[in-house]
Amino acid sequence: MECGKPHVVVTGASTGIGRARAARLAAAGWHVFAGVRRDVDARAVEAAAITPLILDVTREDQVKAAVVAVEEHVGPAGLTGLVDNAGIGVTWPLELLPLETLRHQFEVNVVGQVAVTQGFLPLLRAARGRIVVIGSIGDRMSIPFGGPLGASKAALGALTESLRQEVAPFGVRVVLLAPASIHTEAVDKVEQGARRAVEQFPAELRDLYADTYLGMVARAMARERAGSPPEVVAATVAKALTARRPRARYLTGKDARLLAAVGRWLPIRAQDALRRRIFHLPAQRGPS
Template sequence: MDCTHRHALVTGASTGMGRAIALLLADRGFHVFVGVRRLEDGQALQRLARGQLTPVLIDVTRHDQIAGAARAVGEHVGQRGLDALVNNAGIGLAWPLEIVPLDRFRMQFEVNVDGQLAVTQTFLPLIRQATGRVIMIGSIADRLTPPFVGPLAATKHALLALCEALRLELAPWNIHVVLIEPGNIRTEAGGKFERDAAAALQQFDPAGRCLYADAFRAMTSRFAARHAGGSDPDVVAAVVMHAIETPKPRARYLVGKDARLFALAARLPPLVLDPLRRRIFGLPRRRGAGASTRI
């Protein structure tokens, strides 16, 4: 067992921000355990890494896989413990809240909130051994909620609350809990969001299409365009690295070229902010009770 390295676990490491974080940590001398849902994704990461990287199967909704990963990591690190846990796994869902299927809404919370807490609970004994750090990858949506992305934004608000409570509860052991709040980041998730939104639109019932189709198309198109013009995921990785290594990390880090602008906009009063959001995302003006729309 080689315990000369510092050790970190990154969930949701197959693509995007998780992959960038895992590769940077490995490059900086960490032995990185990468949580993936398919071992071949982890093996692909191993080929890219310039340091030690070990794949572990983790679907954050499966407690058996989380427990199995904890056993594997614990056997490797021994009493040295885990220096950093980066909770990055997550999914996004775009639906109008009036018609979103509740099973899909619940799945957002199962992955983005319950899953993050389950992983954190399971690995905290190892983190405590090393006086390690817990890094949560959230979103600027915990400050500024776009239309039709209410399910995702709701989970990010919940994740913020978890971080606030955990930071206070773990402070007696000097375990820092840090929330990363990226703005638009250019990853594969942008294309998946657009494809998933198109598929969701096909599942709207006739009444839902009548009410929301045009506005939903406009929003998802503009949302995807902003995502494509976002910052590189390496920017997020660099901030995570800083949050792990600095002696006194901040509680929250805004990341990306548009994150601070969004955070400032979120402080505007609703009378100013709501019309601004409607223009940005192409939403229609208010409709009367008897107004008609096209299917």
């Protein structure tokens, strides 16, 4: 029997923002395919009347299998929406950042998103569907020690800009979401990752960075905990998927418009001074 619902794939739907997006769309009458990495998460989303896809975006075999599973269900009608949500956040002092860690950040946040988008584009073309890419307000205003994450989101934003123009002739619309402060369990993961990172700092350089780095992460994550709930972003995703004429870019979450304005209009020196004050960073030294 043919399913009469619109169909959407949401990657990174195990927890947090991704799970909230999948649940909201399912409640609104969408048939949701939720990309998760573990069987336990698959059972959880299945219990919420959502179809799980075991999908690690860095694994080519799982991306291909997910595309096949969705194609078998939707048939020639195609796929109405794809939400590229999967991602991780890495914070490190750039001088000490292991290159393999940087590669993994880009493998998940950039290469993995491209792989998923490439895989589902034929189905999206068939339905003249929409792609919603989850970026970050950090692509406009990077913070100290947040370079790996900010750089990956900036790269993803540039790719999204190009993709939007490339697939427009096929009737496929592409939207970039730029969330700001959002409270999810990812906050705890970032803090845990920061403590593990300090343990890996070379002993001779640890004193240069450890206190400043951990203090910055703690203050940044405190702002995230005071941020908007994941449902705020989920509502913006729903709008991007259903609006008659969606915007190319949506800001969402607490302080998103303020941060975008600061990143666009405030001079760099003033931005640096503001970040030093917010994150309690050491004062900049002049020439000796």
